[in-house]
Amino acid sequence: MFKAMNAAHGVLLRVTRGRLGGRAGGMPVLELTTTGRRSGRAHTLRLTSPIQEGSTIVLVASRGGDDRNPDWYFNVCANPDVQVRPTGKDWQAMRARTATQEERDRLWPRIVADNRWYRGYERRTERLIPLVLLEPVT
Numbered sequence: 635m636f637k638a639m640n641a642a643h644g645v646l647l648r649v650t651r652g653r654l655g656g657r658a659g660g661m662p663v664l665e666l667t668t669t670g671r672r673s674g675r676a677h678t679l680r681l682t683s684p685i686q687e688g689s690t691i692v693l694v695a696s697r698g699g700d701d702r703n704p705d706w707y708f709n710v711c712a713n714p715d716v717q718v719r720p721t722g723k724d725w726q727a728m729r730a731r732t733a734t735q736e737e738r739d740r741l742w743p744r745i746v747a748d749n750r751w752y753r754g755y756e757r758r759t760e761r762l763i764p765l766v767l768l769e770p771v772t
Contacts, residue, residue, distance in 0.1 A: 671712035691768040699758030733765035
């Protein structure tokens, strides 16, 4: 289901040239290209970013509250060099990393305060939902 929704969202963004679909749930949408941990192939998907701190983009590896982490999370753990394109902007090389516990403790309350469904996702699963920080490659 997630793959079908992601594909439809990509079509909407392309057809409207980013005029529609650039925000979801009040959050900006971005395209993320990862390298498959097993295949080595590029995979592009659309995700929302609940928080951006300066040039760092925060992603939530929620998978809708599923008990498993999303595939893109495993890909960025294995291959942290990614490409990111916020709606209407150019692709940018970034490096992904899982937030430390201290960073997560600071960011998570802000995320759930502004985006109530993440609190619901947290209740649905027993795993700790990882936060991924995307930082520009300098």
